[in-house]
Amino acid sequence: MPVEPCDLMDLRPGDIGFGPIGGLVGFGVGCGQVLLGDDSRYRHVLVVTSAGEAGSEGGRTWSTPPMGVEAMPSGARKVPLLDRWDSGWVYVRLEDYPEEVRHQVALHALAMVDTPYGFSDYAALTGKRFGIESKLLNNWISREDERGYPKRAICSQLADAALTRAGIQVFNDGRLSQDVIPGALFHQMLRLGGRLLWPV
Numbered sequence: 001m002p003v004e005p006c007d008l009m010d011l012r013p014g015d016i017g018f019g020p021i022g023g024l025v026g027f028g029v030g031c032g033q034v035l036l037g038d039d040s041r042y043r044h045v046l047v048v049t050s051a052g053e054a055g056s057e058g059g060r061t062w063s064t065p066p067m068g069v070e071a072m073p074s075g076a077r078k079v080p081l082l083d084r085w086d087s088g089w090v091y092v093r094l095e096d097y098p099e100e101v102r103h104q105v106a107l108h109a110l111a112m113v114d115t116p117y118g119f120s121d122y123a124a125l126t127g128k129r130f131g132i133e134s135k136l137l138n139n140w141i142s143r144e145d146e147r148g149y150p151k152r153a154i155c156s157q158l159a160d161a162a163l164t165r166a167g168i169q170v171f172n173d174g175r176l177s178q179d180v181i182p183g184a185l186f187h188q189m190l191r192l193g194g195r196l197l198w199p200v
Contacts, residue, residue, distance in 0.1 A: 006197035008085045009052040011066040012093065014102025014166075015197065016159055017081070018042040018186050019089035042182045045155040046070035046084065047109035047162050048091070069109040069162075071155040076115040085199045092186065092194040097168055104166035109158065111149060118152040156182040 021044045046068040054063040065080045094102065143151045150161050160180045163170055170188050171180065190196070 004195060004197055005200040006091065007200060008066065008081065009054060009063070010197070011048050011081065011091060012051050012099075012102065013049055013106035014097075014099075014104075015048040015091045015093045016163075016185075016189060016194075017046045017048060017068060017084060017089055017091045018182060019044050019046075019084055042090075042186055044070065045159045045182050045185060046079070046081075047105060047159050048081070049078070049106040049110050069106075069113060069158070071112075071115065071117055071153050071158040073117045075117060076112050076153065076158055078110070078113055087199065089199055091197040092189045093197060094168060094189065094192060094194050096193050101166055101168065105162045105168065108149075108162040108165045111147070112153065112158055112161065115150060115158065116152040118150070118154045118157060154181075156180050156185045160185055 019042060047070075048066055048068045050067045052064055052066040054061070065082045068079055068081050068084070069076060070079055145151050148165070150157060153161060157180060160170060170185065170192065
């Protein structure tokens with residue numbers, strides 16, 4: 001798989017970031033993912049929605065960091081990526097898709113800002129992992145709003161929803177569109193030829 005050291009300002013809309021979550025939130029999310037069978041080191045996923053910008057004017061230089069969208073317990077939000085750029089993070093770029101398609105991934109992620117967090121999806125996805133199939137569980141996972149976006153989402157679900165709605169079908173194994181956890185999303189994106197971008 002192609003691996004490339006990357007500068008923060010090289011990130012582009014549609015890149016997908018994978019990293020840790022600290023504190024009690026991270027512990028709780030980690031417990032939920034262990035129940036889902038996700039043993040990867042990645043606990044968090046975000047979608048890069050804008051590239052960074054730098055310039056100078058009148059002898060002064062300025063820079064704006066790249067921005068991203070992430071699902072959090074308080075709801076999906078826009079965040080600058082300055083503190084999501086260290087050795088705990090890696091980004092994946094699906095270069096086989098045109099830049100305009102990856103830009104659509106970013107736009108779909110932005111459309112999901114303020115989406116509530118999918119706490120109940122951990123229970124639903126855990127039930128499915130242990131073979132408990134029911135209409136209730138499927139409804140918990142797959143419910144969408146009037147625009148066709150998830151009514152709630154954990155971080156990997158939000159990223160997968162943005163990818164899917166931009167025309168990038170990461171999974172083709174018949175799973176529900178929101179039946180996805182961070183580790184599975186990471187590995188499947190690599191299988192699709194994703195290029196790893198490591199912070200330097």
